[in-house]
Amino acid sequence: xxxxxxxxxxxxAYRQRVVAELGQKALEIDDIDQLMHDASVVVxxxxxxxxxxxxxxxxSGEEVLLRQGIGWHEGVVGSAxxxxxxxxxxxxxxxTEDPVxxxxxxxxxxxxxxxxxTSHDVVSGMSVLIGSVEAPWGVLGAHSTERRExxxxxxxxxxxxxxxxxxxxEAEQTHRRLERTLDLFEKTExxxxxxxxxxxxxxxxxxxxxxxxxxxxxxxxxxxPLEEALDVYHEADRPIVRDAVENAIDTGESFDVEVRFRTPxxxxxxxxxxxxxxxxxxxxxxxRGAAQDVTERKERERELEQYQALTEAAxxxxxxxxxxxxxxxxxxxVTDVFGYDQGELEGESLTELMPDEFAERHHRAVERYLxxxxxxxxxxxxxLPGEHADGSEIPLAISFSETEFExxxxxxxxxxxxxERKRYERELEASHDRLEQxxxxxxxxxxxxxxxxxxxxxxxxxxxxxxxxxxxxxFIDVSVNSVTRMRRMLDGIVSEYARVDSRGATFEPVDLNxxxxxxxxxxxxxxxxxxxxxxxxxxxxxxxxxxxxxxLLLNLLDNAIKYSGESTPRxxxxxxxxxxxxxxxxxxxxxxxxxxxxxxxxxVFQRLHDDGAYPGSGIGLALCRRxxxxxxxEIWVESEPGEGSTFSFTLPMTRTRDA
Numbered sequence: 001x002x003x004x005x006x007x008x009x010x011x012x013a014y015r016q017r018v019v020a021e022l023g024q025k026a027l028e029i030d031d032i033d034q035l036m037h038d039a040s041v042v043v044x045x046x047x048x049x050x051x052x053x054x055x056x057x058x059x060s061g062e063e064v065l066l067r068q069g070i071g072w073h074e075g076v077v078g079s080a081x082x083x084x085x086x087x088x089x090x091x092x093x094x095x096t097e098d099p100v101x102x103x104x105x106x107x108x109x110x111x112x113x114x115x116x117x118t119s120h121d122v123v124s125g126m127s128v129l130i131g132s133v134e135a136p137w138g139v140l141g142a143h144s145t146e147r148r149e150x151x152x153x154x155x156x157x158x159x160x161x162x163x164x165x166x167x168x169x170e171a172e173q174t175h176r177r178l179e180r181t182l183d184l185f186e187k188t189e190x191x192x193x194x195x196x197x198x199x200x201x202x203x204x205x206x207x208x209x210x211x212x213x214x215x216x217x218x219x220x221x222x223x224x225p226l227e228e229a230l231d232v233y234h235e236a237d238r239p240i241v242r243d244a245v246e247n248a249i250d251t252g253e254s255f256d257v258e259v260r261f262r263t264p265x266x267x268x269x270x271x272x273x274x275x276x277x278x279x280x281x282x283x284x285x286x287x288r289g290a291a292q293d294v295t296e297r298k299e300r301e302r303e304l305e306q307y308q309a310l311t312e313a314a315x316x317x318x319x320x321x322x323x324x325x326x327x328x329x330x331x332x333x334v335t336d337v338f339g340y341d342q343g344e345l346e347g348e349s350l351t352e353l354m355p356d357e358f359a360e361r362h363h364r365a366v367e368r369y370l371x372x373x374x375x376x377x378x379x380x381x382x383x384l385p386g387e388h389a390d391g392s393e394i395p396l397a398i399s400f401s402e403t404e405f406e407x408x409x410x411x412x413x414x415x416x417x418x419x420e421r422k423r424y425e426r427e428l429e430a431s432h433d434r435l436e437q438x439x440x441x442x443x444x445x446x447x448x449x450x451x452x453x454x455x456x457x458x459x460x461x462x463x464x465x466x467x468x469x470x471x472x473x474x475f476i477d478v479s480v481n482s483v484t485r486m487r488r489m490l491d492g493i494v495s496e497y498a499r500v501d502s503r504g505a506t507f508e509p510v511d512l513n514x515x516x517x518x519x520x521x522x523x524x525x526x527x528x529x530x531x532x533x534x535x536x537x538x539x540x541x542x543x544x545x546x547x548x549x550x551x552l553l554l555n556l557l558d559n560a561i562k563y564s565g566e567s568t569p570r571x572x573x574x575x576x577x578x579x580x581x582x583x584x585x586x587x588x589x590x591x592x593x594x595x596x597x598x599x600x601x602x603x604v605f606q607r608l609h610d611d612g613a614y615p616g617s618g619i620g621l622a623l624c625r626r627x628x629x630x631x632x633x634e635i636w637v638e639s640e641p642g643e644g645s646t647f648s649f650t651l652p653m654t655r656t657r658d659a
Contacts, residue, residue: 012153018042019160026168035168036068039140039161044070047142047154051120054130054165055082055090055139064090064138072120082114089114093127093139099155101126104147117143126150128162130169137169199226199287201249215271215293217263234260234268244275248287252277258294269295317415325350325362325411337415339389353386353415386415395422454480507631510546512539512553512584516573519554523561532561532569539575540582542651548627553586555620556647560588563645581633581650588646593639601637624649 022035022042029035040052051071055064058081066072066080084091092111093100102125105113113122125143129136140162142150195212199205206226213219216232223229230238237259244255254276261271275289311318311331317338319330327345334340338353345352351359386394398415461476468476516536520527527534534557542549553573560571569588576583593601602625628635628649639645 015046015153015157015160018046019157019164022161023164026164026171032168032172033068036165037070039165040068040070043140043142043158043161046157047150049125049142049144051122051141051143053139053141053143055141057084057094057136057138066116067138076116080116082116087111089117089125089127089141090139093129093141094136095133097129097133099126099128099159101150101155103149121145124148124150126155126158128155128159130162130166137166140165194290194292196290197288199245199249201284201286212291215291216261217265232261233271234262236260241273244273245287248275248277249284252279252284258298269293270298319350319415321350321411327352337394338386358385397421507543507545509541510544510549511541512549512575515539515546515550516553518550519557522554523557526558526561530561530564530569532564532571534569534571534573536573537575539573539584540577540653542582542631542653544631544651545627548630552624552627552649555624556586559620559647560586560590560645564588564590577653580653582653583648583650585646585648587644589644592641592643593637593645594641595639602635 022039025038026035036054040054043049044052049071051069053069053072054067056067057064062084063081064084066077066082069077072080082088082090084094086092086095089100089102089111102108105117105123105125117125120143122143123145124147125141127139127141130140131137140158142158193211193215195215196209197212198207200207204226206223206229208216208223218232224231230241233241240257240259244257247253248255254274256272256274258270258272260268262268270293271291272294273289273291275287277284278286278288314331314333315336317331317333319334320328322328327348327350330342330345332342334342334345340352351362354362386396388394396415457476457480461473461480465473513536516539520534526532557571557573561569564570567589569590572585572587574585574587576585602621624647625635628651632652633650635647635649637645637647
């Protein structure tokens with residue numbers, strides 16, 4: 001008796017319906033493995049076979065993987081493989097467009113049965129190619145453990161199912177390629193920081209890419225209508241955008257504009273927009289383009305324009321040179337300072353402005369920089385001789401700094417003619433000499449009558465002391481002390497204050513720790529008598545006059561001990577850096593200073609206490625200021641009465657300068 005189910009499954013109408021349903025499912029389903037499994041079930045049930053398999057050709061091309069199937073032992077699907085050589089059914093099938101039918105695998109002469117089939121007692125079977133011989137994807141097969149003959153209708157049915165799988169696989173691969181392409185496009189778009197847009201000229205619909213939404217700072221819900229999209233742009237620039245788009249639609253001409261746009265927060269930024277018409281069958285069907293935020297570039301351009309305007313008007317020579325010291329740009333001031341026309345020096349070596357001796361040193365410095373990378377040309381400030389076009393020498397102040405623009409490195413320099421300043425310095429130096437001579441003469445002329453006054457007062461005291469009452473003797477003592485103090489003041493002015501510049505030593509590297517140690521030795525007796533406690537941190541090395549720096553610390557420490565009041569002097573010396581200057585501080589816990597007098601204490605002869613309470617000449621802190629100023633620093637005090645004082649001064653950090 002014939003099984004009616006089997007008869008039905010073999011009818012042409014049934015098979016057509018099954019193929020149609022599977023094809024519909026292929027259009028609806030997203031899971032390609034589920035579709036392969038469903039196809040295996042359909043084939044197995046329709047042909048009434050024990051096994052159905054979907055084999056995927058692996059990238060090596062030497063094996064196929066049992067990707068999906070039905071009837072196979074547990075764990076085989078997804079892991080079992082079969083070879084693709086000509087001695088296997090799979091390999092044989094991959095080489096032909098026609099179905100491969102096996103009546104009895106045991107007697108098959110074209111190929112032998114692979115382990116996957118023999119281990120499952122397969123006798124008969126059929127396999128067809130999924131894809132094409134030129135681009136095979138894999139194999140669809142049906143197998144039975146009983147010997148049977150498969151008809152041409154059976155082969156056609158299996159081939160139809162294989163074609164559905166091939167189409168679904170191709171669609172999935174296309175979808176994946178599209179996704180990868182879109183992903184790559186999006187990554188490229190973001191990497192280049194460029195957004196895309198398009199306008200359909202028939203519907204006038206506007207399309208923006210996600211990154212363009214990001215650039216404009218707008219939520220990517222949906223693109224606004226074209227006319228409303230113009231509201232994104234700055235009011236003054238909207239006509240530029242509108243005219244560019246309309247002209248592209250009317251004439252087919254591309255456009256390239258830079259316009260301002262306003263973010264939702266109100267910030268004004270710059271957008272560089274490109275647009276190109278797309279023409280199909282002679283008609284403009286769309287305008288497509290790209291846009292990029294160029295605000296930073298526009299800012300650089302604006303700064304460059306300002307810089308150029310300033311350099312054009314500057315009295316100083318402003319020059320840029322490359323790594324080989326070739327002049328790239330130079331401003332018109334070069335004519336006034338050096339006597340050259342502006343264009344004469346561009347492309348020439350900077351050494352054209354230098355005397356021969358210095359030019360040679362400069363060349364060696366450039367060579368060393370190119371060989372080692374040591375930036376010996378990175379001057380912050382240096383005074384050097386220059387050479388005028390007529391051969392005369394010009395005193396110059398030069399400062400250079402390294403900058404980078406559009407991937408290239410330059411040294412930008414400012415060159416100032418300091419002829420007038422040098423003349424003033426010479427005059428000032430001569431004035432200092434005359435002042436010192438005057439102070440010395442005045443001191444000498446005043447000392448003689450002071451000596452006479454002191455001598456006669458002492459003589460009066462010796463001869464008539466017994467005849468004088470106590471008040472008269474006190475008058476004599478006060479007079480003698482005043483004259484003595486005046487002599488001290490005169491000596492201080494001449495020997496110390498007036499000669500800070502003229503008698504100062506050449507600057508050299510100085511270890512302030514050693515200077516402090518020497519000052520403490522000099523103050524040893526006062527420290528012992530007052531039982532003073534002096535602490536210090538590690539102090540830096542600086543460029544300076546060792547003797548004057550010693551006097552500076554000695555005066556500040558002496559004052560800190562002197563003005564400690566009734567308490568034991570406690571003094572701390574510390575150092576800090578702001579990156580360019582050292583800040584040295586001497587802090588005490590003494591009687592303090594009224595904040596209103598913190599400037600007065602540094603003036604000559606300005607004392608806050610009478611000589612009886614705290615004797616002194618009144619030039620100690622004034623001398624400290626002169627020393628600090630000679631070293632290129634500043635000095636100040638922070639204090640409150642009864643809260644102690646902190647005297648601080650700055651000294652330049654040591655720098656190595658080269659040609």
